[in-house]
Amino acid sequence: MQQPIPERLQVSPFLVLYLIMSMQIGIGVLGYQRIIAKAAGYDAWISVFVAGLSIHIIVWMIYKICGTAEGDVVAVHTFVFGKKIGNVLSTGFIVYLLIFALAVLRTYLEVVQVWMFPEISPFWYSFVFLLLSVYIIFGGFRTVTGIAFFGIVLPSYLLLTFGFALRYGDFRNLLPILDHSLKDMATSAFNMSLTYIGFEIPLFFYPFIKDAPKSQKWAHLVFF
Incomplete structure (x- = not known):
């Protein structure tokens, strides 16, 4: 169990919705339709x-793991593997996030x-952008x-633009259903x-959430 985060540094549970969504809406939405349709x-x-x-x-598992260790992924690794091996595994996660950040920056x-x-x-x-990010x-x-909150809320009106294309939609274009193998659909997924x-x-950021277990419903809501 790690040291508790002061409440003045924590955020409300519902903000988890915007934190996760801001991580997801990015380079992937630029062309995923074409990519998944290939398979x-x-x-x-x-x-x-x-x-x-x-x-x-997976989200349920994340909350179960963090709730058991009462901390973030670093605390989980230390709790399960000890300090030395745990630090090595935590470093791997940090490297993963750095690579992800570089991929997003380069695509943007x-x-x-x-x-x-x-x-x-x-x-x-890149220098100016990263300088702003560090700030x-x-x-x-x-x-x-x-x-993250304003990055989702302010441009959310753009969702209304999809309404203009609905009149040109034809659900019969989805037919025939299940016309591909499970392997093809797994590859697409x-x-x-x-x-x-x-x-x-x-x-x-699990420790930075007030009443973190209550935020799980908001984390699941992202994927509906």
């Missing part, structure tokens, strides 16, 4: 559904270069949560992982 075709929607159900199980930079400023310097743009991080976890990735982030 499963018109049955790709089933792969998305199955992947979502599997993540519900690519979008800016292709659509807006093709001659922008990748180094200086936000030094503001504390509550500041990061606030950025795996290819969806870049879009779903981010659900593991409660492993790191």
Whole structure:
């Protein structure tokens, strides 16, 4: 069990919804439709559904693990494997997040270069962007949560634009159903992982949630 986080540094349980969602909505949504359709075709929607159900199980496991160890992933590793091996495993998770952050930054930079400023310097743009990110991080976890909240709420009106395309939709295009093998749909679900990735982030901020077990319902709500 790690030292409890002061309540003034914690955030409300419902904000877990925005923290996880802000991790997920990013580079994956730029082209996942084409990627998952390569393997499963018109049955790709089933792969998305199955992947979502599997993540519900993983989220339940995350909260069960963190609740048992009463801490984050570092506390879990120390609790199970001891301090030395636990630190090695925790370092692996940190490296994973660094690689993920670099992938997001590079893809975001690519979008800016292709659509807006093709001659922008990748180094200086990345430097300024990371400098701003560090500034936000030094503001504390509550500041990061606030950025995540407004990053979801402010552009949420864009969801209304999907309504204009509904009149052109034809649900018969989903037929025939189950026209692909289980292997194809499993491959499609795996290819969806870049879009779903981010659900593991409660492993790191679990101690910063007030009444953390109560936030589990909000974590599950992300995947509905």
